[in-house]
Amino acid sequence: MHNSQNADFKWPDHYQAIFHETITSTNDVAKDMAVKGAASGTIIYAAQQTKGRGRLGNQWISPSGNLYYSLLLRPADLHAKDAGQYSFMAAVALRKLLSEYLDSKYDIQLKWPNDILIDHQKISGILLEAETKSDGFLEWLVIGIGVNLKHAPDHAANLSKLSPKNSDIHGFAKALTGLLHTGIEHIQKDGFEAISQEWLSHAYRLGQEIKLRLPTGEGKGIFKGINENGALIYTNEAGEEKILSSGEVFF
Numbered sequence: 001m002h003n004s005q006n007a008d009f010k011w012p013d014h015y016q017a018i019f020h021e022t023i024t025s026t027n028d029v030a031k032d033m034a035v036k037g038a039a040s041g042t043i044i045y046a047a048q049q050t051k052g053r054g055r056l057g058n059q060w061i062s063p064s065g066n067l068y069y070s071l072l073l074r075p076a077d078l079h080a081k082d083a084g085q086y087s088f089m090a091a092v093a094l095r096k097l098l099s100e101y102l103d104s105k106y107d108i109q110l111k112w113p114n115d116i117l118i119d120h121q122k123i124s125g126i127l128l129e130a131e132t133k134s135d136g137f138l139e140w141l142v143i144g145i146g147v148n149l150k151h152a153p154d155h156a157a158n159l160s161k162l163s164p165k166n167s168d169i170h171g172f173a174k175a176l177t178g179l180l181h182t183g184i185e186h187i188q189k190d191g192f193e194a195i196s197q198e199w200l201s202h203a204y205r206l207g208q209e210i211k212l213r214l215p216t217g218e219g220k221g222i223f224k225g226i227n228e229n230g231a232l233i234y235t236n237e238a239g240e241e242k243i244l245s246s247g248e249v250f251f
């Protein structure tokens with residue numbers, strides 16, 4: 001482990017980044033630190049995880065050389081129902097960064113709720129975890145991000161195979177932090193609307209048919225957009241507009 005403030009590159013102000021070559025899960029360590037009172041802006045990032053976690057209880061296979069990154073935030077006055085907005089903000093920031101590594105012939109799309117795809121193959125996933133106070137507002141929020149910088153499972157995208165630019169883990173994490181910082185300021189100052197519009201302008205299968213895996217079984221719908229909390233808006237086969245919040249459905 002080392003404190004990256006001492007490395008030969010500078011991180012944005014107000015962020016304290018700690019690098020581990022190998023870790024259990026950057027989200028687990030960041031959450032543990034949050035409970036113990038770590039400051040907003042603490043970043044845990046690693047080159048390898050032994051217990052990486054994905055959404056919906058999935059494992060996140062985490063070989064050495066990819067980026068595993070978690071940012072702890074303590075946003076003032078963020079209600080739990082609005083917390084999902086931060087994963088859309090992170091997806092937009094990550095998309096911007098990836099676009100700096102890739103030729104414009106590649107299509108970088110955002111798949112609801114929080115995957116980043118390059119030419120239909122997943123390159124990155126986001127796992128948001130939070131603790132809520134009794135009044136419904138957040139005590140802390142951890143934004144966990146995995147990016148396939150050097151390795152990818154079958155049918156997933158690998159940045160080093162697509163980009164001529166060296167995807168150095170420290171440089172990538174530092175640039176990501178800068179873009180997240182801009183996104184956080186944007187959302188806190190101007191609200192979710194602009195970020196939601198930007199996310200939608202790159203949304204995968206917007207206006208098209210999607211298959212939904214619902215608690216009641218499989219269904220089909222047309223993907224219409226997202227609402228002010230980031231929930232999915234679709235029309236069902238009867239043409240009725242429906243809303244599903246993240247975690248209840250995926251396609």
Ligand code: BTN
Pocket residue numbers: 025026027028049051052053054055056058060067068069070115124125126127144145146147
């Ligand atoms: C998903 O697509 O299911 C979300 C994957 C999130 C993986 C990242 S890697 C860094 C952080 N630590 C974890 O254990 N998970 C997240």
